[in-house]
Amino acid sequence: MTETLPYLEETRTAYDTVAADYAETLKDHLAGAPLERALLGAFAELVEAGPVADVGCGPGRITTYLDKLGVDVRGVDLSPEMVAVARRLYPGISFVVGTMTDLDLPDGALAGLVAWYSIIHTPPERLPLVFAEFARVVRPGGHLMTAFQAPWEGDFEKRRIEQAYGHAVAADAYRLSPDRITDLLAAAGFEVTTRVVRRPEGPLESTPQAYLLARR
Template identity: 60%
Template sequence: MTEPAYVAETRTAYDTVAESYAETLKDALDESTWDRAVLAAFAEQVGKSGRVGDLGCGPGRLTGHLAALGLDVFGVDLSPGMVEVARRTHPHLRFDVGSMAALDLPDGSLAGALAWYSLIHTPLERLPALVAELARVLEPGGRLLTAFQVGDERRRITNAYGHDVEADAYRLRPDFVADLFTAAGLVVDVRLVREAEEHEKTPQAYLIARKPLV
């Protein structure tokens, strides 16, 4: 099957910025009370009884954070460059190269899934299938947490973290994402929108959903 052009563009862009991205964002969690609070709530809900996938993990900064919170967590990312940085930075954790759209995981195998700013490069018409894949790998009662920039537009990114790149990114409406989760059979328990912090251009949203027990 021919790979969609947006997938190749996204992979190349993140391979290009991997080192700079990791260095720039290494302390970002220290600067956002809300990010830490939402991740802590997610970790508490998931508990320590099952595996958690950080899907679109980048250099593994949140994978490491969730591991420090006591979760049995691993990372998956489309970018081999990002995975290389993640493995070097967190040698005690597992990281795999892979696609969120076709996860190499059995049905119902995860107690939790994190999609932290990792839905944003998928065209809107392809998001239902992507969210259905995330729902597939969750066990009954499992939680899915996503975060994204709020808006209703496609942006063409040509420079990021000091590098020339070519990739699209989508700002998303919380109601739109919630509807995607509902259509995939998930129940949305939390919707939180916060105003932009100093370095951000738009409000940011967090959604936590769960897979019903029956």
């Protein structure tokens, strides 16, 4: 059963609102992000042929990048408008609407799962539920790749977003401690094998950016 919690409704509405402009703004972002490309490339080699789910895929930019690397990947997103944009831009890839705590997948169905800046709208107290669901659908020996903004200090920072990509929106975002996320992943059955934290770059970033690669 799909959840209808207030934070999910706010997040869904916000991304429905910005979907087209979000896709246009970030469409070429990976071209200037060699570190991110390297990390995604390593993930693609580890998962081999897949299947892989890009959970919180937005308009599909990471999904299609993995697809071009030969990964059997499909996208899942909370926002119907984001899914509609992704389907229009990348008609050869499967995109479905869904929530990360209620994935429509059998136990152990995946060789890998990507959560690329998609856990950032989940209240920290609900992250154990998210990671438990990730552990349910990723088979033993499978891999998880997650990216998120980190605070300069502390476990997390909460930020209210009221403007995004030229639109008025209303949603919360969380900057998350890599140490805390590592511990939560371990509690769910994932071992973090690679951890990268870099300083912010460019006008869209104001805090460190974290990338964790983990094995189930």
